[in-house]
Structures are given as structure tokens and as C-alpha cells.
Amino acid sequence: MKLIKLRISVIIPTLNGANDLSKLLNQIKVQTTEIDEVIVIDSQSTDDTVQKALQLGAKVLQIPKHDFDHGGTRNFAAKKAIGDILVFMTQDAVPYNNHTIENLLLPLANPETIVSYGRQIPKPGTKITDQFLRLYNYPQQSLTKDKKDINAMGIKTFQNSNVCAAYRRLEFNKLGGFPNPVVSNEDMLFAAKAIMAGYKVVYAADALVLHSHNYSYINLFKRYFDIAASLEHEPIIKNVGRAEAKGYDFLIEQFKFLRENNRFLAIFQASLEAIFKYAGYKLGEKNNCIPMGLKKYLGLNKNYWDRQLRNKC
Known part of the structure; x- marks a missing residue:
């Protein structure tokens, strides 16, 4: 299965993300991998998120804010997508370079791999405790995980990320997509389901994305x-x-x-x-x-x- 022949859809849930969205969409445009469509699924933003998305060539789906669900909203957008590969990103993430998507997709050349997720680099100005969180959870070495790793790795076997991850659509649908409803961790919950079903999950350390938080x-x-x-x-x-x-x-x-x-x-x-x-x-x-x-x-x-x-x- 050659990824070069596959259609790629990038899906981005948004809520008042105008300040970040332009950077993300512009960086997606310069990726070395051709992106067939970008879908922004917006939850009634009160800023100009929707206008910016349309201006920059994204398709926009809109849902009521109270209907947003981390799993269900992404599943809804996935059903509307044309891609054979679904790349999910968050509005506050930005590809670190123009090879991010290319490197994210490479592990999916293995038919046993159902999802690959990228490495998060802290943004400038991130507090040092969150800088360490990114270093700890997203090291420099790539990693392939499957069921045999559970005894040694425990809960970290199921680590995944909704910030920047690519999924094989056929297998994603076969496993029922993300859990819905779900309050959080839809990415990790899907990875657990995939691994228990016999698939592999890959951490692609060369797929770099700028992303961090300064939570109170x-x-x-x-x-x-x-x-x-x-x-x-x-x-x-x-x-x-x-x-x-x-x-x-x-x-x-x-x-x-x-x-x-x-x-x-x-x-x-x-x-x-x-x-x-x-x-x-x-x-x-x-x-x-x-x-x-x-x-x-x-x-x-x-x-x-x-x-x-x-x-x-």
C-alpha cells in the first residue's frame, strides 16, 4: 500500500482559535506531502475563526457549542472527509517544519500500523515545567508499540495524541472511531482499543509540531x-x-x-x-x-x- 496514492484529510476542531489558526493553516500549505483537504469543524466561535478558515481554503463544518464532544465531533468530521488517511490536529498546534506531515505518514506504510502521532516541541515562552512534560512524553527516539509491550510499558503503551496524529481511515472505521461520548483522552482510548485488537501504534519522533500549554x-x-x-x-x-x-x-x-x-x-x-x-x-x-x-x-x-x-x- 503506497501512501503517495492515498488522499489525505486534515481535521481541526476549533473554538475561538483565530489567533492560532492562520499559522497552522499556512504551515499546512507548505508541507512536502500534498494535502487533499483541510476540514475545520467549529463550535460556534465568536471571533473570526470561521472567516479565516474559509479565506485560507479550509472546508468549514459548524456544530452547536453544546454538542461538542472530543470523540463524537472528530468522528462526525471524519465521516465528512474524503481522505484515506485522516490527520487530526488541534487549533493551537503548528507543524515545526514542512516535513511534519510526511514524517507522520511514513509509519502507516506498514499495514499493521493503524495510527502514528508526532513529537511535541514546546512553544517559546512555555513555563519550564511544561517544557519538561514535552521532553518526557515526546523523546527524540521513535517507538512502535503493540500488545506485547503492555507488560513492560504499562499504561504508556497506549499513549497517543490528538495534537498531531494520522489514522488509517479503513481501520479507524472498522474499530468504530473514537469513543463517544467522552470527556477527554479520546486519542489514548482509541490507541488502547487498536492495540488490544492487534494493531500497532507508532510514535513518530521526526514528525515535529509546536505545541504546549501554561495551565494554571x-x-x-x-x-x-x-x-x-x-x-x-x-x-x-x-x-x-x-x-x-x-x-x-x-x-x-x-x-x-x-x-x-x-x-x-x-x-x-x-x-x-x-x-x-x-x-x-x-x-x-x-x-x-x-x-x-x-x-x-x-x-x-x-x-x-x-x-x-x-x-x-
């Missing part, structure tokens, strides 16, 4: 609340290894990194971040015991919890 402590709490709640969709992830163990390893390596770079004040910051992450994650694990109306204040994805509450009523 409160938003870190909310993000990890949603992450823990999302794992209820795929118990296999929790069964192969406790996320806390990987969290401890991450924290130890982060402290070493900060100490080696003489960022001693940042060690205090990293400790506070760890407390908020852990508290959010542990509470998220118990989300079934929390009143539905309260969850939208505890999680980052407020629309998801609002929708769950409406469906319950």
Missing part, C-alpha cells in the same frame, strides 16, 4: 479530573498499570531536570502542580459518586458534564 493550578486539577473520569470508558488501561506509578516516575525525573538546570524555585512550582494533578485525578476516579451538577465545576470540559446532566434528566 486550577486548570491542571480540572484537566486531571477529566482524564481520570475518561478512563472509565476503557478499564483495560487502568488494569495494565496504575497511572500513579507513572506519575511518581515523572515527578522524580522532573525534579532531576529542574535541579540540573538550577531552577530550584521551579521545583516548588512542580510540587504544587503535582498536588493539584493528583487531587484532580483521584477525585476524577470517584466521579461516579459525585452529583452530576457538581462535575461541570470540577472538570475542564464543562460542556460534556452539562450534556450528561441533560441526558440524565
Whole structure:
């Protein structure tokens, strides 16, 4: 199967992303791989996201903001796409160079590989704790993962990324696409499903994309609340290894990194971040015991919890 003959669709969910979208779409235009279409699926932006997308040649799909779902919205756009390969990106990501998509697609030449995801490079101005997060989760060496790696890698076997990832459409559809509804982690949940079905997932370290966050402590709490709640969709992830163990390893390596770079004040910051992450994650694990109306204040994805509450009523 030669990728050069396959059609490529890039899918980007957006909400008030005008400030970032121009950079992303312009960089997609100069990729060495020909892109057959770019689909922007917008959730009622109040800025000029839609206008910029249209001006730069993207197809635009629009949905009500309250209908956005990390899995369902991407599945909807995938059904409208013409591509044999589906590349999902986020509005705040920018290809690092003009080879990003080309390098992202190369692993899909192996028919056993269903998805490949790229390496995230922190943007200028990113706080050092998030810089380390990108270094830790996205190293310089590429990696192919399948079911035989679960014993050694545990939960990291299923790492994936919605920031920049390419999927074989046929196999993506065969496995039912992303879980829906889902509050977070649709990428990781799909990777778990794919690996358990016998497919491979590839981390393509040469597919570079600029992406990072500067989350506040409160938003870190909310993000990890949603992450823990999302794992209820795929118990296999929790069964192969406790996320806390990987969290401890991450924290130890982060402290070493900060100490080696003489960022001693940042060690205090990293400790506070760890407390908020852990508290959010542990509470998220118990989300079934929390009143539905309260969850939208505890999680980052407020629309998801609002929708769950409406469906319950």
C-alpha cells in the first residue's frame, strides 16, 4: 500500500482559535506531502475563526457549542472527509517544519500500523515545567508499540495524541472511531482499543509540531479530573498499570531536570502542580459518586458534564 496514492484529510476542531489558526493553516500549505483537504469543524466561535478558515481554503463544518464532544465531533468530521488517511490536529498546534506531515505518514506504510502521532516541541515562552512534560512524553527516539509491550510499558503503551496524529481511515472505521461520548483522552482510548485488537501504534519522533500549554493550578486539577473520569470508558488501561506509578516516575525525573538546570524555585512550582494533578485525578476516579451538577465545576470540559446532566434528566 503506497501512501503517495492515498488522499489525505486534515481535521481541526476549533473554538475561538483565530489567533492560532492562520499559522497552522499556512504551515499546512507548505508541507512536502500534498494535502487533499483541510476540514475545520467549529463550535460556534465568536471571533473570526470561521472567516479565516474559509479565506485560507479550509472546508468549514459548524456544530452547536453544546454538542461538542472530543470523540463524537472528530468522528462526525471524519465521516465528512474524503481522505484515506485522516490527520487530526488541534487549533493551537503548528507543524515545526514542512516535513511534519510526511514524517507522520511514513509509519502507516506498514499495514499493521493503524495510527502514528508526532513529537511535541514546546512553544517559546512555555513555563519550564511544561517544557519538561514535552521532553518526557515526546523523546527524540521513535517507538512502535503493540500488545506485547503492555507488560513492560504499562499504561504508556497506549499513549497517543490528538495534537498531531494520522489514522488509517479503513481501520479507524472498522474499530468504530473514537469513543463517544467522552470527556477527554479520546486519542489514548482509541490507541488502547487498536492495540488490544492487534494493531500497532507508532510514535513518530521526526514528525515535529509546536505545541504546549501554561495551565494554571486550577486548570491542571480540572484537566486531571477529566482524564481520570475518561478512563472509565476503557478499564483495560487502568488494569495494565496504575497511572500513579507513572506519575511518581515523572515527578522524580522532573525534579532531576529542574535541579540540573538550577531552577530550584521551579521545583516548588512542580510540587504544587503535582498536588493539584493528583487531587484532580483521584477525585476524577470517584466521579461516579459525585452529583452530576457538581462535575461541570470540577472538570475542564464543562460542556460534556452539562450534556450528561441533560441526558440524565
